[in-house]
Structures are given as structure tokens and as C-alpha cells.
Amino acid sequence: MANNLIKSNVCKASRLSVAPMMDWTDRHCRYLHRLLSREALLYSEMVTSPALVRGRARHLLRFDNAEHPVAVQLGGSDPAELAEATVMCAEEGYDEVNLNVGCPSDRVQSGFFGAVLMENPQLVADCVKAMIDASPVEVTVKCRIGVDDQDPEQVLPDFLKRVSDAGVTRFQIHARKAWLKGLSPKENRDIPPLDYPLVLKMKEQFPHLHLSINGGISSLEQAQVFLDQGMDGVMIGRTAYHAPADILQNADRLIYGTDHYAEVHDVVVAMYPYIDAHLNEGGKLHQITKHMLGLFAGRPGARQWRRYLSENAHRDGAGVETVQAALECLPRAAAV
Incomplete structure (x- = not known):
């Protein structure tokens, strides 16, 4: 019963979330963001399962209880190792464990996780099944619409079906392809064109899934448009970091309908x-x-x-x- 309540609360919070961003969304950042918004879902920067399981770097999971609702993002591709890391995250008290299937950096690719996993949806399905079986904490996936020369119209629905068949019901979709070769991580945030209509189409095709849209969203007004169009949630990254008050100060009133407003x-x-x-x-x-x-x-x-x-x-x-x-x-x- 308690786990179902937590899952319901996190699902509600995910109407607006601050994206996981390496070197940015650490515990100090999240504490600050929580003072601005009591409701928005906050994500950790990515922590790799090898660092937790092999490196015993459990200190990377540290957070303040004031940060709830808070999710941790894991990077990895070994089902057993991810399962063990997920147990650690649950023991630390995180409300959600998110698998990174979106980061395009060379360092992440060399470890065979992140966006490169879009090329192997069955492995992603195996990973999330192991994670779900190991822990009561909800497991979600953040992905791209495709990578390199893949056709997103074909790749994304197949990915969502395979991974949801393994037990995931909530996805955060960055509405850009990732180019694994030839573009830097920074360029991958700007150069590949956004395809919002495809993500909206996925919500129509998979109405039973909870889908959040991510990528290039820079205002609460823009976020509300996506919610009005049927998306379950909106995830905002860079603008929420560089101008946090613009996104989070009025979010509780506009997105969640509460009267909280922090000067x-x-x-x-x-x-x-x-x-x-x-x-x-x-x-x-x-x-x-x-x-x-x-x-x-x-x-x-x-x-x-x-x-x-x-x-x-x-x-x-x-x-x-x-x-x-x-x-x-x-x-x-x-x-x-």
C-alpha cells in the first residue's frame, strides 16, 4: 500500500520535472530547486551502476530528505549489476529509479549505456525487468526518439512496446535523435531537429503509458501547451538550471493548482x-x-x-x- 502511494505521488509530481544533468543537478542544486517548488519531480545527475556496485561509491546517492519527491538516474547495461544498484537506490530512499537511454557522450558510449542502447531495445527490456524484479521502487526510462540513421517513426514505437512489455509504464522522451558519431554532447542538445509531433503521436498510440516530453522546452507556458495536448508530463533541463525561478517559482500554482509561491x-x-x-x-x-x-x-x-x-x-x-x-x-x- 505504501509503495502504491509513493508511486501515485511521484506520478503526480512528474507533470513537471527537472531533467537529470551531469555536473548540474547534484544534491545542492536539488535542495535549491525544492525551495522554489514543493511539487516538481527532481532528478539526480546520472550515477553509473559500475560505480555503485564495483566501486562501492554509495556516497554518490546522498541526498537531503527535503528533496522528495526525488528520482535517481542510473547508467548501465548489465541487468544483474543494474538490479543491485537499484536495490541500493531503494535502500537510500529514492522515490524512482530512472534508466538512462539518452546520453550521447563518448564516455557513456564506451561503457555501453546511454543513447547507444536505443540500438538494442531487448537489452533495455532485460535491464528494466531485472531492476523491477529486484526492488519495489518504480523504474522508468529516459530515452531519445532514435540514434544516427534510425527511423524514429519505426524505432520509437518498437522501443516503447518492448520496454513497456518488460514492466515499465513511465517514460521521459527527449524529442531529438542522438548522433553518436560526429556531434558532441552539447551539439546533440541543439543540432538534431526536435520532433514534438512524433512524441505526441506516441501518447496517442500508447495511451496506457505515462509519457513525459523533453527537449527545447523553455517556459511554463510551453509546458502547459504540451499538457493540454495530452502529454502526461513535461521535463525541462537547461532553462530550469540557468533560470530556475522562471520555471519553478510559479510552477506549483500554474501546473499543480496549489497556492505555493516562493519569493x-x-x-x-x-x-x-x-x-x-x-x-x-x-x-x-x-x-x-x-x-x-x-x-x-x-x-x-x-x-x-x-x-x-x-x-x-x-x-x-x-x-x-x-x-x-x-x-x-x-x-x-x-x-x-
């Missing part, structure tokens, strides 16, 4: 105890403030805020007073 100034102040705790553990201020640089994007004083933190957060002994000084660079009206 950005108050969010900064609410970070102070978290920052102090991190520093007391031996951490550095810039490890947190690098995720806060875009909080005031597009508002008066944003440049001064960003510059002050960029120039001073790395200094020895930098602490909460550094953030307070940066906040004083802003007119109060800009911090709502």
Missing part, C-alpha cells in the same frame, strides 16, 4: 542554514552557490549578483556572509 529573496535566505551545515562538514561555498547564479536571471541587479558570487564564493573562508553581500547588490523589488 526568490526568501529562497536565498532559506539556503543559509543549508550552507552553514555544508561548510561545517568541510564543504566549500562555491559548491552550492554555482547553482544559485541564475536565480535572478532577467531581473534588475542579476549581473551584480552573479558577478559577486563568481568572484568571491571561491575565496578561503567564504560563507553565508558572502551570499548576504551578494543579495545586497539587488534592489528588493527584483528579489520577489
Whole structure:
């Protein structure tokens, strides 16, 4: 019963989610994002199953309870190893375990996981079945519409059918192909054309699946259009990171229908105890403030805020007073 309730809550939260992004969506970033939105589903950056199982790097799964609902993304292609890693994630308390079938980087390809797995849907099915069998935590898949010379019109429905037949009911689909050779990961986020109509078509073809759309979405208004067109969820990446208030500050009201609204100034102040705790553990201020640089994007004083933190957060002994000084660079009206 408890597991069904968690699954229901996460499914509801996934109407809007912040995409897993390497080196960006770490635990400090997610804590900040949770202060802006109580409802949105937050994803970890990818953690590889070899790092957890062979490297015993369980510390990579650390997160704050305040981050719930929170999902962890795993990278891997060995069913048994992924199953063991999934058990670890469930034991740590994550609400969802997501398998990466979308990252196109050379490093990921060399480990035979990420987008290259679009070429082997049966292996993906074997992986998720092992993960589902090993743990009560819901297993989901984030994928592309295809890779290289594949025809997405044929590849994507076949992929969804095979993997859903193995037990997955929720997918996040990045509406671009991934080019495994010839394009960098950065270029793979911009150059292959978006095919939103294909993803919308998949929702019509697989009405029983919970499908979220991802790729190039940069506003809540755009997200709402996709929800109105029948998508179950919208996943936003870069804009949610670089201008988090633009996406998350009003998300609870517009996407979830609650009355929660966090003023950005108050969010900064609410970070102070978290920052102090991190520093007391031996951490550095810039490890947190690098995720806060875009909080005031597009508002008066944003440049001064960003510059002050960029120039001073790395200094020895930098602490909460550094953030307070940066906040004083802003007119109060800009911090709502």
C-alpha cells in the first residue's frame, strides 16, 4: 500500500520535472530547486551502476530528505549489476529509479549505456525487468526518439512496446535523435531537429503509458501547451538550471493548482542554514552557490549578483556572509 502511494505521488509530481544533468543537478542544486517548488519531480545527475556496485561509491546517492519527491538516474547495461544498484537506490530512499537511454557522450558510449542502447531495445527490456524484479521502487526510462540513421517513426514505437512489455509504464522522451558519431554532447542538445509531433503521436498510440516530453522546452507556458495536448508530463533541463525561478517559482500554482509561491529573496535566505551545515562538514561555498547564479536571471541587479558570487564564493573562508553581500547588490523589488 505504501509503495502504491509513493508511486501515485511521484506520478503526480512528474507533470513537471527537472531533467537529470551531469555536473548540474547534484544534491545542492536539488535542495535549491525544492525551495522554489514543493511539487516538481527532481532528478539526480546520472550515477553509473559500475560505480555503485564495483566501486562501492554509495556516497554518490546522498541526498537531503527535503528533496522528495526525488528520482535517481542510473547508467548501465548489465541487468544483474543494474538490479543491485537499484536495490541500493531503494535502500537510500529514492522515490524512482530512472534508466538512462539518452546520453550521447563518448564516455557513456564506451561503457555501453546511454543513447547507444536505443540500438538494442531487448537489452533495455532485460535491464528494466531485472531492476523491477529486484526492488519495489518504480523504474522508468529516459530515452531519445532514435540514434544516427534510425527511423524514429519505426524505432520509437518498437522501443516503447518492448520496454513497456518488460514492466515499465513511465517514460521521459527527449524529442531529438542522438548522433553518436560526429556531434558532441552539447551539439546533440541543439543540432538534431526536435520532433514534438512524433512524441505526441506516441501518447496517442500508447495511451496506457505515462509519457513525459523533453527537449527545447523553455517556459511554463510551453509546458502547459504540451499538457493540454495530452502529454502526461513535461521535463525541462537547461532553462530550469540557468533560470530556475522562471520555471519553478510559479510552477506549483500554474501546473499543480496549489497556492505555493516562493519569493526568490526568501529562497536565498532559506539556503543559509543549508550552507552553514555544508561548510561545517568541510564543504566549500562555491559548491552550492554555482547553482544559485541564475536565480535572478532577467531581473534588475542579476549581473551584480552573479558577478559577486563568481568572484568571491571561491575565496578561503567564504560563507553565508558572502551570499548576504551578494543579495545586497539587488534592489528588493527584483528579489520577489
